[in-house]
Amino acid sequence: MARYTYGPNDDSRFPYRANRDGAVFQTEHAAVNYCQMWNDYYNAMRPIDDVPLELSRVDYDRICTELGVEVLSDVDITGPFHYAVRNGDFAPRLEGEEIGGYPPAHCQEMAMARRRLRAIMKERESQPAVSRPQPELVRCSCGHSVARQLVMTASLGTACPDCYDEMSG
Numbered sequence: 789m790a791r792y793t794y795g796p797n798d799d800s801r802f803p804y805r806a807n808r809d810g811a812v813f814q815t816e817h818a819a820v821n822y823c824q825m826w827n828d829y830y831n832a833m834r835p836i837d838d839v840p841l842e843l844s845r846v847d848y849d850r851i852c853t854e855l856g857v858e859v860l861s862d863v864d865i866t867g868p869f870h871y872a873v874r875n876g877d878f879a880p881r882l883e884g885e886e887i888g889g890y891p892p893a894h895c896q897e898m899a900m901a902r903r904r905l906r907a908i909m910k911e912r913e914s915q916p917a918v919s920r921p922q923p924e925l926v927r928c929s930c931g932h933s934v935a936r937q938l939v940m941t942a943s944l945g946t947a948c949p950d951c952y953d954e955m956s957g
């Protein structure tokens with residue numbers, strides 16, 4: 789389904805006009821390339837429009853494979869490609885009168901990677917910080933082990949808060 793077509797324009801300097809967005813062209817060659825470029829782009833991206841905006845690793849792998857999109861590793865998505873995946877605006881464009889910019893396959897790859905990246909960032913947020921120190925446990929005379937700052941000194945020895953009264957004789 790071609791969304792972009794072109795027709796005549798009543799400005800003699802730009803005699804061709806794209807129907808969809810009103811872009812105008814000096815030559816028919818440029819108009820043809822422009823329409824083909826955007827039609828190819830939307831045809832490639834349409835199946836991705838229905839894909840959830842956050843993807844687990846399993847879903848990402850499966851959907852990429854179904855759509856024939858190159859699968860990137862989480863390391864690639866968060867490492868070398870992180871900035872591009874997150875901030876990049878991937879679209880074709882005319883360079884002069886020729887089709888340039890990003891090819892549809894790359895736009896698909898980045899659109900899928902962005903969906904995976906969102907989920908990775910959320911997965912990381914929900915994980916406890918690995919560097920958080922564990923409280924040092926001390927075994928009290930009462931027989932219980934508690935964090936050092938909770939150890940109480942009773943007349944019969946050290947005690948956890950629960951046993952303090954009992955250990956106070």
Ligand SMILES: [Zn+2]
Nearest residue numbers: 930932948951
């Ligand atoms: Zn105790």
